[in-house]
Amino acid sequence: MKGQGRGLQAYALLYLLFLYAPIILLPLFAFNSGTIIAFPLQGFTTNWFAQMWANATLRTALTNSLTIAVSASILATCLGVFAARASTRFEFPGKGGMMGFILLPMVLPEIIVAMSLLVVLLGAGVQLSILTVILGHVLICMPYAIAILSTAFSSLDKSLEEAAYDLGETKWSAFRLVTLPLVMPGIVSSLLISFTISLDEFIIAFFLAGNQPTLPTYIFSQLRFPKQIPMIMALGTVLVALSILLLALGEYFRRRGNARMGGNPTGGFL
Amino acid sequence: MTDDRKPMIECRGVHKHYGDYHALRGIDLTIRAGEFFSLLGPSGCGKTTLLRTIAGFEDISDGAILIDEKRMDEVPANKRPTNMVFQSYAIFPHLTVAQNVAFGLRRDPRGKAEKAALVEEALAMVGLRGYGNRAAHALSGGQRQRVALARALILKPKVLLLDEPLSALDRKMREQMQVELIKLQRQVGITFVLVTHDQEEALVMSDRIAVMFEGEIAQLDGPEALYARPATRRVADFIGVMNFLPARILGEQAGTATVEVPGLGVVDLPERQISRANPDDEGPTIGFRPETMTLVGPTQTHSQPRETNATIDEVVYYGDMTYYDLRLDGAAAMDGKARPVRISMRNVFGRDVQEVGTRTRLAWSPGSLVLFR
Amino acid sequence: MAKGLDAQAKQGYALIAPPFLYALVILAAPLLTILTYSFLTDGYLEVVRDFTVSNYVQVWTDPIVRTVMLRSLMVSALVTLVTVLLAFPVAYYVSFLVRPERKSLWLFLITIPFWTSYLIRVFLWKVILGYNGVINSSLTGLGIIDEPLTFILYNVNSIVITLAHAYAPFAILPIFVALEKIDRALLEAGRDLGESRAMTFWRVTLPLAMPGVLAAVLIVFIPTIGDYVTPELIGGGKIPMIANLIQVQMLALDNRPLGSALAVTAMAIVALVSVVFLLINRRFLKVRS
Numbered sequence: 001m002k003g004q005g006r007g008l009q010a011y012a013l014l015y016l017l018f019l020y021a022p023i024i025l026l027p028l029f030a031f032n033s034g035t036i037i038a039f040p041l042q043g044f045t046t047n048w049f050a051q052m053w054a055n056a057t058l059r060t061a062l063t064n065s066l067t068i069a070v071s072a073s074i075l076a077t078c079l080g081v082f083a084a085r086a087s088t089r090f091e092f093p094g095k096g097g098m099m100g101f102i103l104l105p106m107v108l109p110e111i112i113v114a115m116s117l118l119v120v121l122l123g124a125g126v127q128l129s130i131l132t133v134i135l136g137h138v139l140i141c142m143p144y145a146i147a148i149l150s151t152a153f154s155s156l157d158k159s160l161e162e163a164a165y166d167l168g169e170t171k172w173s174a175f176r177l178v179t180l181p182l183v184m185p186g187i188v189s190s191l192l193i194s195f196t197i198s199l200d201e202f203i204i205a206f207f208l209a210g211n212q213p214t215l216p217t218y219i220f221s222q223l224r225f226p227k228q229i230p231m232i233m234a235l236g237t238v239l240v241a242l243s244i245l246l247l248a249l250g251e252y253f254r255r256r257g258n259a260r261m262g263g264n265p266t267g268g269f270l
Numbered sequence: 271m272t273d274d275r276k277p278m279i280e281c282r283g284v285h286k287h288y289g290d291y292h293a294l295r296g297i298d299l300t301i302r303a304g305e306f307f308s309l310l311g312p313s314g315c316g317k318t319t320l321l322r323t324i325a326g327f328e329d330i331s332d333g334a335i336l337i338d339e340k341r342m343d344e345v346p347a348n349k350r351p352t353n354m355v356f357q358s359y360a361i362f363p364h365l366t367v368a369q370n371v372a373f374g375l376r377r378d379p380r381g382k383a384e385k386a387a388l389v390e391e392a393l394a395m396v397g398l399r400g401y402g403n404r405a406a407h408a409l410s411g412g413q414r415q416r417v418a419l420a421r422a423l424i425l426k427p428k429v430l431l432l433d434e435p436l437s438a439l440d441r442k443m444r445e446q447m448q449v450e451l452i453k454l455q456r457q458v459g460i461t462f463v464l465v466t467h468d469q470e471e472a473l474v475m476s477d478r479i480a481v482m483f484e485g486e487i488a489q490l491d492g493p494e495a496l497y498a499r500p501a502t503r504r505v506a507d508f509i510g511v512m513n514f515l516p517a518r519i520l521g522e523q524a525g526t527a528t529v530e531v532p533g534l535g536v537v538d539l540p541e542r543q544i545s546r547a548n549p550d551d552e553g554p555t556i557g558f559r560p561e562t563m564t565l566v567g568p569t570q571t572h573s574q575p576r577e578t579n580a581t582i583d584e585v586v587y588y589g590d591m592t593y594y595d596l597r598l599d600g601a602a603a604m605d606g607k608a609r610p611v612r613i614s615m616r617n618v619f620g621r622d623v624q625e626v627g628t629r630t631r632l633a634w635s636p637g638s639l640v641l642f643r
Numbered sequence: 644m645a646k647g648l649d650a651q652a653k654q655g656y657a658l659i660a661p662p663f664l665y666a667l668v669i670l671a672a673p674l675l676t677i678l679t680y681s682f683l684t685d686g687y688l689e690v691v692r693d694f695t696v697s698n699y700v701q702v703w704t705d706p707i708v709r710t711v712m713l714r715s716l717m718v719s720a721l722v723t724l725v726t727v728l729l730a731f732p733v734a735y736y737v738s739f740l741v742r743p744e745r746k747s748l749w750l751f752l753i754t755i756p757f758w759t760s761y762l763i764r765v766f767l768w769k770v771i772l773g774y775n776g777v778i779n780s781s782l783t784g785l786g787i788i789d790e791p792l793t794f795i796l797y798n799v800n801s802i803v804i805t806l807a808h809a810y811a812p813f814a815i816l817p818i819f820v821a822l823e824k825i826d827r828a829l830l831e832a833g834r835d836l837g838e839s840r841a842m843t844f845w846r847v848t849l850p851l852a853m854p855g856v857l858a859a860v861l862i863v864f865i866p867t868i869g870d871y872v873t874p875e876l877i878g879g880g881k882i883p884m885i886a887n888l889i890q891v892q893m894l895a896l897d898n899r900p901l902g903s904a905l906a907v908t909a910m911a912i913v914a915l916v917s918v919v920f921l922l923i924n925r926r927f928l929k930v931r932s
Contacts, residue, residue, distance in 0.1 A: 008736040012749075015733045019756045019811055022767035025777065029770075079662040090655030098659055102666045107861070109869020109913065111886040112906050115893050116673035119680065119903070139669045142662060159360035162327055165347050166354045167374035167425065177376075181364050196758050203871055207894075219762050223876065236763035243759045251751060329650070 023240055029233040036226070048234035058235070061218035064130050065199055068214060072137035073145075073194035079138070080145030080190055081183075087146075088153040099146075106143040113140065114207045121208070128210030136204035141194035148193060152186025185253045192250040196243060215239070275302040276339075278429060278461045279324060283333035286319055286485075293319045295485040296333070301463060301478075303428075306455050308464045308472040311482035312508070317465045318433060320482070324463065325431050326350045338428055352429040353422035357437065359414040361406045361421075367393070368402030370417055374425045392420040395454070412443050423458060432464045436471060448474050469509045473497065481505050497559075501545050503642050506557050513611050516604055517556045517641065529641060531556045533598030533611075534578055537636040544641045554643040560614040562638035565594060565624065566631045574633035582628045583610055591616055592623050596632065680903035690899055698904035708888065708905070715885040716912070718799060719868040722806040726863050727856060729807065730814035734855075737815075738822035750819070757812045765876050768805040772877075801877050806867050813866075814859040821855020822848075857924040865913055885909050 030049070034042035052058060087099050105113055117136055126132060156179065164174035202216035209217060219235065222228040279301040286294035294316050301307045309317040322328045324335060326347030335342045337351060353374070362370050371389045378385065393399055396416035401409075409417065415435060422430055435451075436444045452475055455462045466472050472479045473493045480490045489501040500506035503514065517529045525541035534556070566572050584595035595610045602608040613632065617623065624630060684693040702708050737749045756764070771777045782788045825848065833843035871886040883891075885905065892902035 005740050008732055008740060012733050012736040015729065015811075016752060018808065019753065021771060022764045022808075023756055023759060025767055025770065026763065079665055082658050082660075083662040086655050086658035090651055090658065092652035092655035092659075095655065095659070098663050101671070102659075102662050104666070105670060107865050107917070109866060109886065109909065111869045111871050111889055112677075112910060113670065113673075115889055115902065115906055116677040117669065119893070119899060120673040120676050123676070135669055139666065142666070146662075157358050157360060159356040159358050160362060162347075163354070163356055163360035163362075163421075164373065166325060166327075166352075167421065168348050168377060170348060177373075178362055200758070200760055202762055207890075216760070216762050219760070220872075220876075223762070223766055232763070232766075236760055236767075239763070240759045244755060247751075247755060247758055 026233055026240060027237045029230065030237040032230070035230060048230045049238075051231045052234045052238075055231070057213060058218060061213040061215050064209075064212055065215040068130050068133050068137060068205070069195045069198040071134045072141055072198040073191045075134070075138045076141035076145045076194045077149070077187060077190045079142055080149045081187070083142070083146045084149035084153045088150055088156075089158070103143045103146065105140045106147075110140065110201075110203045114204045117204075118207050128208055128212075130209060130212050130214070132208040132210070133205050133212075133214065136208050137198040137201060140201065140204065141197050144197060145190040145194050148190045149183065149186050152183040156182055185256060188253040189250045192246050192253075196246055199239075200243075275304055277301070277336075278303040278305070278338060279463070280336040280339075281320070281324075281333065282336070284320070284323065284330050284335060285332035286316070286323060286328065287331045293485050294323070294330070297485075297487060299480060299487065299490070301429075301461060303461055304459050306452070306462045306464070306475060306477045308466060308476040308479045309482060310466055310469060310472040310479050310508075313467060315482040316485040317467075317482050319485075321354075321431050321433055321463060321465045324429070325352050325354050351427055352431055353425055353427040354431040354433065355415070355418045355422055355435045357434045359418040359435075359438075361409070361414050361417055363407040365406055366402065367398065367404045367406055367409070367417055370406050371402075371420045371424055373421060388424055389420075392424040395423065395457070396420045397450075411439050412447065415439070415447065419454070423454075423460070427460065429461045429463060432462060434465055434467070436466070437468070444471070451475060473509070481508065483508075499542065499545070499640060500557075503552070503555060503557065506640070506642075511560050511612060511614075512557045513560065513609075515556045515601075515609055515611070516552075517554045518604065519554050519643065527641060527643075529554065529556065531639075532603040533580075533601035534634075534639075535576070537576075537639060539636065539639060539641050543637070543639060544643065546643060554641060557640045557642060558634075558638050560593065560612045563613050563632050563634040565613060565615055566633050568631070572633040574635050576634050576636065578632045578634070580611070580630055580632050582624055582626055582630055585624065585626055587623060589617070594624065596630070598632070677903040677906055680900050681907045683900050685898045685900045695900075698900045699908070701901060702904050702908050711883055711885055711888050712908075712912075714799075714882065715868055715909075718802055718806075718884060719864050721799075721803050722810070722867045723860055723864045725803060726807045726810050726814045727818075727859050730811060730859065731818055731856070734815045734818035734822055738819050750816070753815055754812045757809075761809065762872060762876070764809065765805055765873055768801070768808065769877055772801050772804065799882065802873050802882070805873050805877050806870060809873070810863045810867060813862045817858035817862060818852060818855040821852045821858075825851045854924055857920050861917055861920050864916060868913060869909065 028041060031044055031046065032041045033045035033047070083099065083102055087095065114136065117132075117139075121128065121132055160178050160182070161174050164178045165171060169177060200216060202220060205214040206217050206220065213221070215235075219232055222232050277300045279299070281297045281299040284294055284297040284299075285292070297316075297320060309320060311317045319328060323330050324337070326342065326345065326349075342350060362373065365373070368386075368389050371392050372385055375385050375388065380388075389402065390399070393401060396419050398413065398416050398420065401413070401417075406414075406417065415438075418435075432451075436447055439447060448471060451462075464472070464475065473496070476493060478490065478492055479496055481488045481496065483504060489496060489505045491499075491501075496505070497509060500509060500512070506512040506514075515531050515533065517531045519527055519529050520536065521528045525544070527539050527544055528536065529539065530536045564572065564574065566577070579599045580596040581599075582594050583597050584593075586593040586595075592615050594613045594615065596613055597608055598611055601611075615621070680690060681698055682694055682696065684691040684695050684697070733753070737746060737753075741749055769776070773779070779788075783790075829847055829851070830843055833847040834840070838846060868884075869886050870884065871890065874882055874884045874887055889902050889905045889909070892898045892905060896902075
């Protein structure tokens with residue numbers, strides 16, 4: 001037993017190292033004064049961060065990405081609340097099929113979503129912009145939002161809302177006073193996850209943004225120029241730090257929600 | 271016994287369909303003001319559906335429900351003079367005990383201090399004085415139920431609806447809460463309607479009980495009448511234990527009947543011991559409760575009018591009670607099948623538990639028999 | 644009749660309408676357009692409305708398309724195999740050997756890398772595996788090799804490693820969930836009935852974990868077959884996969900009907916593989932119940 005456990009533990013730790021290898025390298029090169037991304041490291045510098053800070057295109061890309069991510073996460077979460085409530089609270093013919101269709105983007109290769117949407121938008125003469133990216137991002141964020149929100153809604157006792165209604169509240173005020181506060185942790189996680197997915201999404205942004213840069217498309221365009229790589233490493237470091245912060249926040253809210261419901265804090269993001 | 275209290279809830283020909291499923295099949299029922307009324311039946315009999323139609327959570331497909339002499343057709347649940355204690359208690363986990371209890375007072379124009387006093391009073395009534403600031407999710411099952419009661423009663427409803435309120439509690443707690451609920455009901459004088467599948471609970475707590483099967487009321491009676499004179503075999507079988515023996519009707523006149531029961535002989539039964547609603551279609555059947563007959567030793571005397579010889583087939587010892595399965599002499603006379611009969615005896619001091627195979631005498635009275643025909 | 648059901652159904656439809664209509668407009672309409680395009684003829688800079696199946700004929704006969712299709716399938720299959728095989732022991736370790744209160748920490752650690760910039764992660768694998776990359780420079784620096792290893796860069800191997808890294812959590816989580824669901828008493832029963840630890844694993848644990856393994860297979864296979872970035876960055880554009888081919892036909896060559904036929908074919912293949920696995924999964928679920 002002990003031996004088997006040790007072996008598996010060593011393997012699991014090695015696997016974690018494999019998972020984290022790129023992320024560990026990121027700050028190393030971000031603070032490395034050498035212009036070529038290779039070992040041995042040269043010296044310590046924060047130049048790349050300064051260069052990043054001064055980059056105007058990057059700033060535009062960041063603004064675009066934040067606009068897209070904020071809009072997409074709010075829209076996807078709103079639509080997700082509708083779908084999650086419909087699927088956890090009501091029975092109606094065709095529910096399974098409709099839900100399956102809404103969740104389809106989760107298993108559809110992104111290139112196909114991007115290409116088909118692009119063809120239609122071009123055919124309809126729609127100007128490509130960050131707006132068209134938002135359309136696509138809402139579509140791909142929605143299934144994740146629904147997955148998170150459905151868990152939040154389904155762990156809710158149906159009688160709670162009925163009790164509020166029975167005690168004299170209206171259907172809407174019962175939802176506002178009881179359901180909403182109880183699923184709020186789920187809504188916050190859904191917003192955070194959708195935001196993170198949208199911020200990092202490349203393919204749809206690449207094809208649907210027209211000539212507007214977003215962070216991932218900007219990074220992609222710069223990876224061709226070796227001169228720009230150290231700055232991208234600095235950018236990556238900031239992004240990774242930000243992602244971890246957002247995820248930790250999301251996890252914190254999820255657990256707090258669980259604790260409030262009297263549940264035990266297990267499970268993960270997916 | 272006539273009851274001149276005014277009707278609080280009236281159901282007139284209430285039907286409820288879910289698609290093809292006919293959940294309530296014409297319920298006619300009057301529950302009087304201040305009554306402790308129970309809806310009793312196995313799961314799926316429609317008792318919870320009936321409760322939820324009274325509460326207003328379900329529309330009815332046909333018929334009418336009146337509460338305090340007003341039709342409730344267009345009145346939604348939040349406007350009805352009823353409040354509910356849910357099976358899961360539905361205590362809001364994000365609020366404190368006091369906030370839970372005060373939940374229904376949100377639209378009440380009274381001042382903060384007055385409301386706080388009401389909450390404290392309601393908590394005291396259910397024995398939770400001083401629990402106001404506790405987090406709701408940290409409460410035990412019994413405490414949750416008390417909060418649910420206080421939360422509903424603080425609104426002084428005309429009717430309190432209780433949906434299997436004791437089923438989530440352990441046995442000791444359940445028995446304690448049964449007594450407390452009876453006391454509480456007497457104290458507040460509100461009409462209580464309880465849904466339960468536990469016949470013992472219904473017998474202990476209720477003024478009257480409606481036994482339901484398949485969306486219909488099979489019998490509506492007080493606990494004693496229900497137990498002693500069940501209207502159908504099915505009711506008899508559902509409430510407590512009852513022995514059934516086939517019977518042959520020898521003669522009938524003016525409501526009384528003379529029947530022959532294999533093993534027990536010929537008996538005359540007055541009208542009150544005859545149930546004519548026997549849809550089970552198994553022919554005339556005699557039923558009796560295990561505790562209505564007594565085992566007597568060879569030298570013992572007894573005051574019962576009749577006695578029958580029997581052999582003990584099985585002995586089941588319960589501590590305070592012993593159950594004996596007996597084979598009555600001559601029991602197989604009618605159709606060749608000897609049906610065992612179960613008798614229960616209290617284990618009082620000085621009475622030995624009998625052994626399997628012992629020949630014994632069974633003392634009984636025709637007054638304890640019920641004829642289903 | 645059935646008033647209650649109707650009211651409930653109406654509310655349900657009203658609620659599901661906004662997300663469903665959104666998916667209808669943004670997903671179904673484009674997919675149908677692609678399907679229609681795939682049967683039309685390509686004119687210069689426009690799509691001619693003549694029905695034809697020649698696009699599909701071309702997709703299935705063109706040797707380049709066939710090579711790319713087969714490569715995509717092979718790479719996806721390889722990635723899926725590697726990812727799931729590597730992931731299973733980790734899922735097993737977390738489910739069976741990690742203390743309950745530490746499990747969510749492990750899952751958190753496993754999911755974090757997934758949420759960090761995909762592009763940068765892919766690029767860093769290029770840095771790690773490259774000619775002057777971390778592995779080669781360390782190995783030469785330590786004197787273990789004289790010449791940089793080349794079998795790990797700009798080829799299928801490097802694509803497989805990168806994708807196996809990218810989709811790791813997708814494989815671990817479903818397997819973990821399936822393992823968590825296994826009643827631990829079953830394993831004790833297996834041991835109690837005289838099986839060795841290994842045989843208990845083989846006869847009890849593995850069959851019960853199979854739905855999770857199959858879910859992991861699907862969840863890794865589907866997105867990898869449509870991956871665009873990794874072949875572009877790691878493969879240096881020299882070993883295109885199906886997504887790259889679709890993009891080239893649709894945009895660079897502006898042959899939308901052929902691009903659409905490619906996309907539809909790719910979807911059909913994905914759907915076919917999914918159905919096969921779902922059928923296998925159903926068998927396992929049947930055994931379970």
